[in-house]
Amino acid sequence: MASQGIFPDVITFNILVDALCKDGRVGQAESVVQIMIQRGIEPNTITYNSLMDGHCLQGEMDKAKQVFDLMVSKGFMVDVQSCNILINGYCKQKKISKAYKILKEMPLRGLVPNTVTYNTLIDVILDALCSNQQLSKAIELLREMKDKKLELNIVVYTIIIEGLCKAGKLDFAVEVFSYLSSNRVQPNVRSYTVMIHAFCKGGLLSEAEKLLREMGEKGCPPDGCTYDIIIRGLLNNNNASRAMRLIQEMVESRFSADASTMELIFGLLCKDVVDPALLPLLKRP
Structure with a gap:
């Protein structure tokens, strides 16, 4: 390009940096950024967001945070996407407290969290509910989303x-x-x-x-998984006759009894817990 009198600008460099980061070649992307600086082309928020995302994709959260801190030191460079990238990276590593800290610092930076920010946090926080007791934080985030009139x-x-x-x-x-x-x-x-x-x-x-x-009344018909769950529930609570009716309904709705349902029913058949009349239903195409 240079030999033809065409010199790459910040947009061209950003495309290259992003492609390298997505390909896992973050080291090469950082070298490209250094070339930018040497040529007097100032990296911008998009440049650093790509670098930070690249480190997050590699699980290098310390390096991602270093890039984030560099952006903060440059004053105006951090945006909502920057925070979302870091929050998502921390969440993938189950570092909920660090992700939550970034969220709480966003208003201090003049940034308003968006739906992506909250959805990322809520998903991971709830995934860790039983072990980390963070249900209250999830509810708090839900209320914040409502207060900010974000899409729920x-x-x-x-x-x-x-x-x-x-x-x-x-x-x-x-x-x-x-x-x-x-x-x-x-x-x-x-x-x-x-x-x-x-x-x-x-x-x-x-x-x-x-x-x-x-579900049927509201135009949201159950799928095979729904039938499987309720049939299991009925059989486990000794309601074989009601289970048989639902198995019939499931077959008529063109759903097949899946492996887990069949295993449970055959097990109960062997113990004479349920009516053998179930067997023909399970064999129906």
Whole structure:
């Protein structure tokens, strides 16, 4: 390019830096940045975000944080994307406290967290609920999202509901689930299935079946996983006749009994716990 009198600008260099980082060649990307500086081309936020993301992809969070700190030292360079990259990197390594710290520092830098920021944190925090007892932080983040009028879609709510269920807080999960309809958020198959599983686990089979019926009424038909979960729940609670009815319904809906369901039913058949009439249903195409 130089031999033809064409010299790369910051945009050209940024494309190269980003490509190298995504390819795992962060060291080469850093060398390109040094060439930029030597040529009097000042790296910008996009340049450093690419470098930081490259380190995060390699699991090099200390180096990513060094890049972040360099950006901070340059005053205006850190943006919401910079924070999201670092938060995501920390979350992937389950370093929740460090990710949360970056989030809390964002307003001090004049930055407003967006939906990506919160979704990243909520997902990982809930994933670590049982061992780290961070449910309160997840709820706090959800409230912050609402206060900032950020998009709260069914994916976010399902993450919260599942976290509550895993933490044994079924009453709160029911409260959040009930809240959806009043806020015009339509539950999806995943959110219904999470609640049905929680009801079955808690022995609340009537509630589980009620939700199963609601799915059809609301135009959100259950899938094979939903049927599998509620059939298991019924069989484990000695409700073979109701389980048989749902197996019939599952087959008529063109879902096949999956391996886990079949294993459970065959096991119970061997123990004469359930009616052998189940067997022909399982063999139907």
